[in-house]
Amino acid sequence: MRLRPRSLRSRIVLIAGLLATSAVLLCQLAGLTVLRGWLTDQVDDRLSHFKPPDRLYEDFAGNRTPRPQPSDAALPSDYRVYFYDEDGRLLRTSLGSGNNPGPRLPQRTADLRLPTGRPTTLAAEDGPSGSGWRAIALTGPGDMRAVVALPLDTVDGATTKLLWLSLGLGAAVAVGVVTLGNAAVRLGLRPLTRVEHTAQRITDGAVELNVPVTDPxxxxxxxxxxxxxxxxxxxxxxxxxxxxxxxxxxxxxxxxxxxxxxxxxxxxxxxxxxxxxxxxxxxxxxxxxxxxxxxxxxxxxxxxxxxxxxxxxxPMSHREPVDLLSLAAETIATAAIRHPHRAITLEPLATHSAGPERDLDVIETPGDPHQLAQVLGNLLSNACIHTPADSSIHVRIGAARTPTGKGLGNGRSLPPGTPVSVIEVADNGPGIKPDEALKVFDRFYRATPLEPSADNLVAGREPGSGLGLAIAAAIATAHGGRLELDNHPDDGCTFRLLLPESTTAPKDDTDEAHHDRDHP
The missing domain is CATH 1.10.287.130 (Signal transduction histidine kinase, dimerisation/phosphotransfer (DHp) domain)
Incomplete structure (x- = not known):
């Protein structure tokens, strides 16, 4: 049979009830012990201040019977005095009144286990059912001895009443704690209950729900x-x-x-x-x-x-310093062979600063030269295929710091201020439709140009597979960089390759200002 409570609420109420009841009973037990000790001390004090007169010893020693006492000189009713003669025998006659059986005393002094002058508790003559007695042994004239006793019925009665009161109070506390504690625990655990119900609903399939949080x-x-x-x-x-x-x-x-x-x-x-x-x-x-x-x-x-x-x-395994300027020149020469009537120029990365036009710089960056050449080749081929034959294409090489633009991007996010090598492929063609520009880096996606390409119609070329820009973006990501697009319908578009860890820092902090054109 399972005796442990099944719920957390029941366990908390049970533990609280046991702790509260135990605390009340322990306090009542301590009070009961103190009260009984104090009442017993009062009885001992009365015994220590009572001493039978010597003439009583003489009366018992002479004729074994005490002389008659006046009625107003009788001993208090709660005292009992017993005498042992010179031979150590208990005399049957005792002083004191009352109908309660007296203490149980041995017949001879040798069997008396009472230390002289120190009170001790003795059992009653009627056995365990009666109240005990507090007795003290005294020495009289000659070899006689006396035993003075007081009943403990008052002490037992007070402690018994207090014991029943403690039990009743403990039971009332237990019932109160269980009743009120159950309500308090239910109220306190209401947030946990809501969490439990929500978790059960989520388990049943409502995965869009969130657990309610009232107080974090x-x-x-x-x-x-x-x-x-x-x-x-x-x-x-x-x-x-x-x-x-x-x-x-x-x-x-x-x-x-x-x-x-x-x-x-x-x-x-x-x-x-x-x-x-x-x-x-x-x-x-x-x-x-x-x-x-x-x-x-x-x-x-x-x-x-x-x-x-x-x-x-x-991950990319082959990495070596790549001269982007030489790489761009070779790629442009290859594209010029395939598109002999296309105007393709190689320029430095432009700036907004005043002064003479800057020269082309040698820009080196670590990477795979074959893959980077494929990126630039794909960008040039994409520009030649999707723009009219009279559109010019500009390849720009330079170094800058991020952020370099506000266009769409695909690849790793570069922290602001990161030195990067930049390759731009810009054209002044019709651009890309704004809704299609968001998908140009997707695999097998072919954007519909705003104006058909006469270069393709003349050359009889079939459309590509739609993987060129996806491959270029994947290579840029493998190099830790990104590929961006600045699209301007009716004004061309610019693809920008950003490669980190440039070995040539930009000569002017305004180099990156060229890329601050807003994207539509």
Whole structure:
């Protein structure tokens, strides 16, 4: 059988009741002990001041019978006096009145265990049911002895009444503590009860609820605050998980869609070659060329996906000082070959300060030169594809301190004042639609330009896979930096790569003022 209380409330009430009842009973027991001792001392004081006259010893020694006493000289009714003769025998006759049985005394002095002159408690003649006696032994003339006794019925009566009073008071205290304490504990534990009910509702599925916190300075308040913090983190983790799963499903769907197009083309042309073995040589070569083109497109797409996965899961292992100026010059030369009619310039990072135009500086930063070249190449290719042929593109190199701009960003947050190396790719094309600018760094997202690109139409190029900016942002994040976008519809846009740990500090603190253009 289970005897322990099931609830915390019952345990608190039980413990409080036991403690209060025990405290009352201990106090009453101490008072009872003090009272009994004080009453016994009063009896002892009366015994010590009483002494039988010597003539009483003479009367008992002569004829064994005391001489008659006048009625007004009789002993008080509560005293009892017993005598032992010279031979040590108890005389049956005693002095004193009263119907209560006297103390139990031995028949001979040798068996008397009373120290002379010191009061001692003796049992009554009628056994344990009667009240005890307080007795003192006295020495008389010759070898006679006397025993003077007083009953303890007054002491026993007072202590008995006090004992019953203590028991009754203890029972009343126990009942009061249980009754009132239960109500007080229920009121005090009401915040904990609300926490319990809310936690049960959260367990049942209402994860959007928070635990009510009335007073954060109490134990229950601190518990509620801790639970709310834990719930917020749990909800944030669940939201991140759901968002990650949704992005993964979207990514898989986009990847499948992008891969399905070249695979369908390869399958169609392969079936065409199999179904028409007598196909003319010119058409066969065209089919082979289209198969190779779509296979290459699919291969590049797979390589981009692999690179994105590698950048997201594996930290950058290769790091060396990279000359961003030389890197930009080489990338611009490569882009000029692919887009011979495009005007691409290399400039220093501009400032608002007055004076002659500053020269290009050698800017070095630690990183992977191949990956950084890929970032710059993707940005230049993106600018050439999505802007008209007569739009100019400006590549700017320099050093600054964060914050360098107010545009959209993707990557690590850099503390204000951090020295960074900056690469900007700016154009004066139509820009990007404001609602689409928020998604330019998403995988497989292709922003619709405000104006179609004549460069693509003339070159007959197909649109990209939508992974270029995602790869560039992932490489920037792997280098501890970030990729930002300043978009200005009808006035072009600027992509800005920020790389920390620059070895060349900015010559002027106003270098970063160029980047303070407001984003729409």
């Amino acid at each position: 300075d109490t134990e229950v308040g601190r518990l509620g605050t801790a639970l709310n913090t834990m719930l917020d983190r749990l909800r944030a983790a669940l939201h991140r998980t759901e968002t990650s799963e949704a992005r993964l499903r979207h990514f898989m769907a986009d990847a499948g869609h992008e891969l399905r197009t070249p695979l369908t083309a390869i399958q169609g042309f392969a079936e065409l070659l199999l179904d028409e073995p007598d196909m003319p040589g010119r058409r066969r070569r065209e089919a082979h060329a289209l198969i190779a083109h779509n296979a290459g497109r699919m291969s590049r797409l797979v390589d981009d996906l692999f690179l994105l996965a590698k950048l997201g899961d594996t």
